[in-house]
Amino acid sequence: MRSGKMESVYNRIQDHRLQDRVVSAEEAASWIQDGMTLGLSGFTRAGDVKAVPFALAKRAEQEPLKVNVYTGASLGSDVDKLFAEVGMLNKRLPFQADPTMRKKINQGEFYFIDQHLSHTSEWVRANVLDPIDFAILEAVSIREDGVIIPTTSVGNSMVFAQHAKSIIVEINLAQPELLEGIHDLYEPGKQGERSPIPLTKPDDRIGSMGIKVDIEKIKGIVFTNQLDSPSTIVAPDEETVIMAQHLITFLRQEIKAGRLTNRLAPLQSGIGSVANAVFHGLLDSEFTDLEVYSEVLQDAVFDLLDAGKVRFASCCSITLSSSKMEQVFSNFGQYRDRLILRPQEISNHPEVIRRMGLISINTALELDIYGNVNSTHVMGTQMMNGIGGSGDFARNARLGIFVTKSIAKDGKISSIVPFVSHVDHTEHDVDVIVTEQGYADLRGLAPRERAELIIERCAHPMYREQLREYYQEALQRGGQTPHVLEKAHSWHVNYAKNGTMLQKVVQHV
């Protein structure tokens, strides 16, 4: 392998001390022992390592091998799927989004820690977690001074590299060299010893272009040549278009009230089709000169950059559809001075989010009449993906906005229920709710005020009467947050038994 790639080796490994460390993925994987802990690059299908995990999974098919895997967020390239299928995981954190992995998590086959994405680095730095034996990181190149240049995501790569005993680098020739220079790697230092993070605007540069490590720790370098997995994003549909319109109506009200200008405030949007559609809705708006300070840039942000609507975007990962990826990376020169990629603890840092006063838009799985949001657990028990950065953002943002369609499964599920079956965002942290029915601005409202607004403005008409009945019965019992506890989860129980949350159907059964 080494000889045929000499030109690439010299181009992409500028530190000559490292040039003889190029190995095959199989050799690198052979260093990993049963019981070890791995820190992998990768955040929402971008910038993940694409060779060593496969070689490792192959070993795990033939010998007893279980590892802990820490990542930035979800991995692409079917790595999470494969790890789950092979059964080689002991513990996985802090996020995933793969259907096979999801199934295995819910079957209890391995431990999954669903964590705020800004928090993992603190645990690594403070030695709370099992120490990392190998950091395995995708890179564009390793520079002369031994600095590793990440690819399409930064994730937790820096903290993994700094705290791992050893490092394996995958240099991916399919990742454009023009990525070099768009990263901004800032290390805040230990809690109790750190200075303020000197970041006040999305386009501030406060760190270095790559990850500086002790080069003795770089045990091997593997070459790959494979694009990131494209995002699985679904195009806007009629309902997500309407939701975007409601959100824009709300933002216009904020401008009218003098709380925003038509430059808005730095925008964050969660991963997924709804959030992407909402961003897409900004294309035809009067808002201008926008800034994005987010975790993940999806297709819509590049459309907004193309349209001159967004002037600058800071993120921790770029996750695009197949066609968008081709367009963006073949013309990357026209984007790179308007982009910064940061570590996820900086993109998601409460300090920075609160300071800038972001407008934060994330997707809810379900929410209740008092504004508590479930982002993670289907019917209270089955993990979907994880909380991701939604908690980092919603709690600290100027506006914590949650979007969801008001019903799911053709109306068999109401996304608005009496009492959410799992709480990821409490009533204290949810400012605005948007469904295709309308929006509810919950700021400054007590629970009883919120309930009426959410039911009348956001719930689907087919469930409104049922919600009103619950609320009226709860009101009879009183309290700051009235509930009929024995019925609080009855909608979920009804769904489990009868396949619908609609009570009338129950009466027929």
Add this chain to the structure above:
Amino acid sequence: MRSGKMESVYNRIQDHRLQDRVVSAEEAASWIQDGMTLGLSGFTRAGDVKAVPFALAKRAEQEPLKVNVYTGASLGSDVDKLFAEVGMLNKRLPFQADPTMRKKINQGEFYFIDQHLSHTSEWVRANVLDPIDFAILEAVSIREDGVIIPTTSVGNSMVFAQHAKSIIVEINLAQPELLEGIHDLYEPGKQGERSPIPLTKPDDRIGSMGIKVDIEKIKGIVFTNQLDSPSTIVAPDEETVIMAQHLITFLRQEIKAGRLTNRLAPLQSGIGSVANAVFHGLLDSEFTDLEVYSEVLQDAVFDLLDAGKVRFASCCSITLSSSKMEQVFSNFGQYRDRLILRPQEISNHPEVIRRMGLISINTALELDIYGNVNSTHVMGTQMMNGIGGSGDFARNARLGIFVTKSIAKDGKISSIVPFVSHVDHTEHDVDVIVTEQGYADLRGLAPRERAELIIERCAHPMYREQLREYYQEALQRGGQTPHVLEKAHSWHVNYAKNGTMLQKVVQHV
């Protein structure tokens, strides 16, 4: 009134332009109109205004008068009690702790917004809430340059003063003049326009000694002479002493693991007897040279200062028992260079809490087998006090610790339940749980691991088998967070029906 107090007037109102604005409480109260919004000083019974609220309540007894009342936190001097009794409130935020007010809130007589204590100032600054007509603030004095010197709490006084249309100052002659100089008033500015908060250690001074306002806004000055209400703290009992020991055992483990030194990290403790007892437990520990960065300083912190265990304490309010108040304020000179009082948005700021890596200790009302915490709602519906600062701290601290006795009401209530009846702190934010039974370190654990640890280490033995049965039944159904949703709140329902959470009693009924 004016003539008899001339000496005090000159001493305490150094800005001569203001000396003719001294009025009676009745006159000041007469300016307040039905429908207005008031911003009052006061945080956990300290530094509240003591005359104008009474004069206002008297008016409300005789004429239609309803107002919105924003404060720092709970008011002392029976003001919250009186406001609730008279029925003069439309909306109250962000915290209270009065039994009468609690009752009226739960009866739905007025709207109560239970808010993170660091968040109110953002809403005021951004004009999200109804604008403040009058800020009514207790002061030690008004200095030559028109700067208002707060008393035993800072709370939200600065942001109220800056944003109110008019200001009424109550100069309290009973508050020691030595308080001047211990405040540090820092205004972060608007979101999106602010710089990093330059605070890296509890003893950093970053602001001014008082609240600078446009003196034209000071409409009247009222003199009072009345001590703060003493705290209602209960002395440590056998169980809280044991809880303190468990916490100390945990902290020793952290030192052993190299994650802390015996100087620990800046400490925060919530209000209340349990938290105070836990702090008290540090008196006999080997920990030394401690720092406190908290909301409220209670008796125990002054004992720790006396013992030389605590070297410096930063807070937003000082709330003491009667005897401690006398001791501290008659010898205030020996404390004042070891204390700083800050606005609550700074004492509770996520930026500062995360940077310093606080050890945060707060009280849970109940918690569940997966580590979700209810801090506010008895049986899910009845407001106790409010979330206070617990969410500001737990989410951002190095260690988010929650303490609670494992049972309440002689065992009729288990503080550890299958599913909390209200969520204030999610599984993502709770690191360590301490009861008199032991402690559970939840960091790095998946829900299934947490459940076993919480049940076996923290639950009361009389409820352990019942919790195990629930958990085992839930496990049969699977999921990342196994539950039997139709039974998730059955313990609370059982208590409502049968006066106990114990199932065996149900079987007899």
